[in-house]
Amino acid sequence: MNQLKRPAHARREITTADSAAGSLKNATNPKDCGGELSGEPIRAFRRKGAASLTLAAGIGALVLAMPGGEAHADNSYTAKVHTDSLNVRSTAGPDTPIVGSLRSGDVVTVTDELLGWLKVENASTSGWVAGYYLKKTNGSPASAVISSSSVKTSAQTQAASSGSSTVSEGSKALVTANSVIIRSGPGKKYELLGSANRKDAVTVLENQNGWSRIKTSYGAYGWVSSQYLQGGGAAKAKAAVQKQKAIHVSTAAAQSPKADTSEIKSGSLQGKLIVLDPGHGGNDPGTVGTTYGMVEQELNLQTALYVRDYLVSRGARVELTRTGSGERPSLASRAQLSGSLGADAFVSIHYNSSLSASSNGTIVCFYSESKDLGLARAIEAPLKDGTGIRNNGLAFGNFKVIRENSVPSVLLELGFLSNPSDEATASSADYQRNAAKAIADGLQLYFSK
Known part of the structure; x- marks a missing residue:
């Protein structure tokens, strides 16, 4: 069907780091909610690969190590640009100087990787690009097959300085960076599942070579x-509060009448x-489908526009937090908009993903029993x-856009793009x-009371 093709957009970049923010679309249980998490994000990317999947609250790989590709003896490989125009920067990161550009179809040699940014070169330019828009010449996603550069972003440095020795298995821990990328395995070669944010409480399940397998408070x-x-x-204290909140609200939901x-x-x-x-937008695509490559941010917007039309036809007034694919409002601005406008309700629209390709179905996420449960039902x-x-x-759902919203709010997951x-x-x-x-x-049912 012609709608399964992923559209190209002009001049795309990915802002991604292991200390950059994103949406945690990585729940292994279809009852876990997805979408953006708490915290102010610089968006991290989740590109789903056919090799693994797939949550987000959930989730493929931006930089997914996959077999194939034209690898050379020095572990570099060739890749092709798959977007209309792609900035080449002097160093890895979204705010570094632009030193050139690449166009769709350009072939480059990839020589290094740092947190989703790939170091590339060809006859006309060299520098760092957002790796999401490169594919190996055999069509598989560009992969990090070599050790990362010693270059560190300021966010990395900050996170590293605040970190302590490895938290023992079975213990509680707090995330110390603004946001930390969650991956499917213990290393940068594994696919990106999403992120956890500063002061999120997690349980450390296993430690391996400088990596920790965690479970968040919402599963x-x-x-x-x-x-x-x-x-x-x-x-420990933060984890206890978060767990109690989740249990209390989930119990209330289970006991509430249909x-x-x-x-x-x-x-x-x-x-x-x-x-x-x-949900998402701009250089944050959200989940990417593992079978047909559907891009979540585009599905979110298309669906929201249909919702707007239905609501307007019934006499409602509607405001959207974004109206184009190039827009990426902050989570705080999304949450605050409804209160500043005196809105009657807030609905955040997303599509989901999972580490298990069998996970499927819709989920209605809410945060407050008193404020949100009635709308969710x-x-x-x-x-x-x-x-x-x-x-x-x-x-x-412990998500900023509904947690810090002053009006009745829900976050909807309208299906798993990993299924x-x-x-x-x-x-x-x-x-x-x-x-x-x-x-x-x-x-309309909500306002019938």
């Missing part, structure tokens, strides 16, 4: 560099102001009946319209 798993974790009493879709028509959206948040009911993708019900069936279904305009109608119905 997502993965590996992070041990230098970004710090144990001690503060970590919404009755027969009451949808008794509600009215006339004059209601709804803020729609198409109202939207869950029509989603369950009207999309053709399995419904996984409600889940606690071939979900991805194929979600790629169709029919599914997106059906999901959009279900969301509009849910909002």
Whole structure:
């Protein structure tokens, strides 16, 4: 189907580091929520590879080590540019000087890798580029097959200086950097699953060669560099608070009555102001489908526009946190918009991914029992009946855009792009319209009381 092709955009870059922020789309349980996590992000990337998958709360690889490619004796290899225009920078990082550019189809030699940035050269230019838009000449994702450069970003240096000795297995730890990339294995060659953010409490399950396998307070798993974790009493206290919050809210959700879709028509959206948040955007694509390469940020926006149309047709007023693929509002600005406008509800739209390709279905994530649960229940009911993708019900979601929102808020995961069936279904305009109608119905049901 023609919608399965990933569109190209002009001049793309990825802002990614093992200390950069992203969305944790890496839950192994389909009940885990995805989307952006707490913290102020510089977006990290999750590119899904066919070799592993796939959460996010969940999740392939931006820099996924895969067999194949034209490797040379010195471990360099050739790769091709797969975007209209790509900046070449003097050093790895999004804010370093631009020294040249590459165009779609240009072939380069990759000689080094640092946190998702690849050092490249050809006859016309040399420098560092965002690795997400390179593929090996055999079509597989560009991989880091050599040791990383000794160059460190300022975020790395900060995280390293704040880190302590490796936290022992079974202990609690706090993330010390602004955000830390979570990977599927103990090393940079493994796929990116998402990120954990500063002061997130995690449990260290295993340590291996400077990497720690962790479990977050909301049930997502993965590996992070041990230098970004710090144990001690503060970590234990924070973990206890986060766990108790998740248990309390999840229990409340389980005990709450199901919404009755027969009451949808008794509600009215006339004059209601709804803020729609198409997740990700700009140089943060969100999850990328493992079978057809669907890009989450584009699906989020397409679906949000359908929701807007349904809401407007029923008399609602709608504001979007972004209206184009090139926009990437901060999480704080997304969360604050609804309060500043005096909105009646906030809906963040995402698609999910998992380390298990069998994970599938929709999830409605909420944070506050008192503020958000009623809206979550109202939207869950029509989603369950009207999309053709399995419904996984409600889940606690510790996400900044809903946690720090002053109005009733939910974050929706509308299918797993790591699941071939979900991805194929979600790629169709029919599914997106059906999901959009279900969301509009849910909002109307919410305002029936």
